[in-house]
Amino acid sequence: MEHTQYSRNKLVNTLLKIGHGKFEIYLEPGLLANQAEPELLGHFIAWNDKNGKVRDSKIALPVIALRGLKESDGDLKENAIAHLMRLSPRDLVRAYDFNKTLSAAGKRISGNRHRLFEPALKRYLQVREENPKWWDRTVLQHRRAMKHLYRIAHYKGSERAVAVLWDEQYPARSIFATVAALRTMPANEAASAILNKNIPLEVAIGAVAKAKDKDIVLALIEGMSGNQLITNSQFLQRLGVGSDPILKASYDAAIERAKKSGKVETLKAGRAAETITDETMAAKLTGLQQTKTRQLGGIDGDWAVLADCSGSMAASIELGRKIAALIAEQVKGAVYLIFFNVAPTFIEVTGLSYDQILEKTKRIHADGGTAVGCGLDYLRAKGVTVQGIAIASDGGDNTPPRFHMAYPAYVKAMEIEPTAYLFHVEGEQDTLTPCCQLAGIQLERFEMGKDVDYYSLPNLVSTLRTNRYSLVDEIMATELLTLEKVFAQKEVIA
Amino acid sequence: MNVKTNNVKTLSIEDLIIGQALLQVMQDKIKENGHEVPSELATDIKAISSELDERLQADRERQLKVLEMRRLALSTIDEKRARLDTEIAALRGKLGVTP
Numbered sequence: 001m002e003h004t005q006y007s008r009n010k011l012v013n014t015l016l017k018i019g020h021g022k023f024e025i026y027l028e029p030g031l032l033a034n035q036a037e038p039e040l041l042g043h044f045i046a047w048n049d050k051n052g053k054v055r056d057s058k059i060a061l062p063v064i065a066l067r068g069l070k071e072s073d074g075d076l077k078e079n080a081i082a083h084l085m086r087l088s089p090r091d092l093v094r095a096y097d098f099n100k101t102l103s104a105a106g107k108r109i110s111g112n113r114h115r116l117f118e119p120a121l122k123r124y125l126q127v128r129e130e131n132p133k134w135w136d137r138t139v140l141q142h143r144r145a146m147k148h149l150y151r152i153a154h155y156k157g158s159e160r161a162v163a164v165l166w167d168e169q170y171p172a173r174s175i176f177a178t179v180a181a182l183r184t185m186p187a188n189e190a191a192s193a194i195l196n197k198n199i200p201l202e203v204a205i206g207a208v209a210k211a212k213d214k215d216i217v218l219a220l221i222e223g224m225s226g227n228q229l230i231t232n233s234q235f236l237q238r239l240g241v242g243s244d245p246i247l248k249a250s251y252d253a254a255i256e257r258a259k260k261s262g263k264v265e266t267l268k269a270g271r272a273a274e275t276i277t278d279e280t281m282a283a284k285l286t287g288l289q290q291t292k293t294r295q296l297g298g299i300d301g302d303w304a305v306l307a308d309c310s311g312s313m314a315a316s317i318e319l320g321r322k323i324a325a326l327i328a329e330q331v332k333g334a335v336y337l338i339f340f341n342v343a344p345t346f347i348e349v350t351g352l353s354y355d356q357i358l359e360k361t362k363r364i365h366a367d368g369g370t371a372v373g374c375g376l377d378y379l380r381a382k383g384v385t386v387q388g389i390a391i392a393s394d395g396g397d398n399t400p401p402r403f404h405m406a407y408p409a410y411v412k413a414m415e416i417e418p419t420a421y422l423f424h425v426e427g428e429q430d431t432l433t434p435c436c437q438l439a440g441i442q443l444e445r446f447e448m449g450k451d452v453d454y455y456s457l458p459n460l461v462s463t464l465r466t467n468r469y470s471l472v473d474e475i476m477a478t479e480l481l482t483l484e485k486v487f488a489q490k491e492v493i494a
Numbered sequence: 495m496n497v498k499t500n501n502v503k504t505l506s507i508e509d510l511i512i513g514q515a516l517l518q519v520m521q522d523k524i525k526e527n528g529h530e531v532p533s534e535l536a537t538d539i540k541a542i543s544s545e546l547d548e549r550l551q552a553d554r555e556r557q558l559k560v561l562e563m564r565r566l567a568l569s570t571i572d573e574k575r576a577r578l579d580t581e582i583a584a585l586r587g588k589l590g591v592t593p
Contacts, residue, residue, distance in 0.1 A: 195564060196568075249549065287504060
């Protein structure tokens with residue numbers, strides 16, 4: 001049991017740490033997971049769909065999960081296909097292309113692709129046709145992808161679909177007719193049409209004659225999703241949103257909407273804030289990120305973040321700050337950030353935001369040797385109890401007190417066995433991991449590589465647990481998805 | 495612009511309302527106990543109140559604009575137009591503007 005859980009933890013950790021990039025980066029760990037634990041991968045896909053923050057993983061993993069399944073794994077096949085059917089048309093085309101690349105490379109789907117994929121795709125198109133408003137909005141945003149999907153599904157489509165998609169014959173009073181007329185409308189009428197028909201930003205911008213008109217900008221902001229607002233904040237700043245009271249009020253209202261939206265990508269707002277020069281707009285975006293991080297939830301207990309500030313470890317200093325901020329914004333318990341080289345620098349960061357932590361730690365710099373255990377020894381000496389430890393380091397633990405020696409002493413003194421996670425960055429030879437293995441200390445490892453992908457970091461941090469098996473249990477308890485459930489959903493998915 | 499004013503600018507309308515209420519309760523308690531209200535507290539209350547007034551005004555103007563835009567597209571649907579006309583009149587009243 002112990003061994004199985006440990007392997008499962010390792011598999012889950014590997015899948016979680018993958019950030020942005022080409023779909024190919026998912027291939028090796030995905031195939032490995034599917035070969036060793038296909039059921040775990042199936043449940044992971046379902047869990048990731050609800051909790052994951054990296055969109056590429058939602059496209060690549062279901063495609064990979066279709067490989068190597070047995071005839072008896074019908075539920076896992078359906079789960080993978082069902083998750084693909086939750087994608088937007090554009091992402092579904094990307095998934096289809098990735099699938100083709102894999103098949104061409106000899107990694108074929110087990111079972112008949114036509115039998116599995118095409119009926120589901122046909123239904124994907126039909127449920128949208130049955131709801132004309134949904135279909136219209138989908139086509140408005142994803143025309144090219146939708147045409148491609150009709151071809152792939154070998155499905156001609158309804159009479160209305162054929163007229164709009166292939167013949168460009170738009171029904172009177174339809175959203176397509178409105179969009180076509182936007183260019184010739186006076187600005188206030190165009191703004192009114194954008195607002196009332198809820199015309200998406202990317203479509204409206206290209207269709208109107210005066211995108212910089214105040215009424216049009218107002219209508220655009222009013223219709224923006226949280227992610228659109230974040231992505232376009234710099235553009236809005238250029239249009240003078242920060243200096244016009246009404247547009248600023250609209251921007252503020254959109255920020256409040258974004259705080260309540262479940263679709264906003266957690267770290268995106270903070271990254272966008274860094275590019276904004278308007279201080280108030282930047283502060284609002286930072287506030288939005290803090291709200292979204294708090295909403296991630298899932299972490300409990302008191303935590304120590306041990307961040308390596310030994311020579312040339314600037315990357316782990318920054319990583320330590322980010323991890324501490326993400327934990328501090330999610331837990332109710334205490335969070336201690338301890339920078340270490342051969343001596344600890346202890347800072348309590350409970351409830352602090354990243355900016356506040358940055359201010360408190362701005363004089364920390366990389367220098368000296370590495371004694372990963374010194375932070376833990378400090379906590380033991382002070383009698384501070386933590387249930388979880390997150391280490392940001394290259395693991396080049398070369399000076400006493402070393403972690404694998406300090407940990408048992410801490411466990412004995414405090415009568416508690418904290419979970420331990422290593423966010424590994426490139427640097428010296430990692431001696432921490434093998435020493436912990438030899439000492440029987442379970443150290444969960446996330447490979448951060450040379451360039452930390454800050455988009456995947458909230459994903460990883462939100463999975464930290466004070467009970468080492470609870471995440472795998474949580475994943476296995478997430479129900480597999482069925483096509484019936486996906487197609488019963490009448491609201492707009494994408 | 496001082497630091498406090500900057501902070502006030504980043505708060506939401508909801509937070510400003512809560513902040514203003516809390517500070518006013520604090521001020522009332524101090525007065526009740528017969529003490530003099532610290533000048534910092536009075537300045538904070540003034541900064542929050544002025545920011546809140548400004549922001550509520552701008553938000554009402556935004557709402558009015560949005561309602562007018564919505565009405566423009568509903569010129570043929572009498573019932574909805576009448577409802578929006580009522581809302582528009584109420585907001586114009588609050589803002590003291592005439593059509």
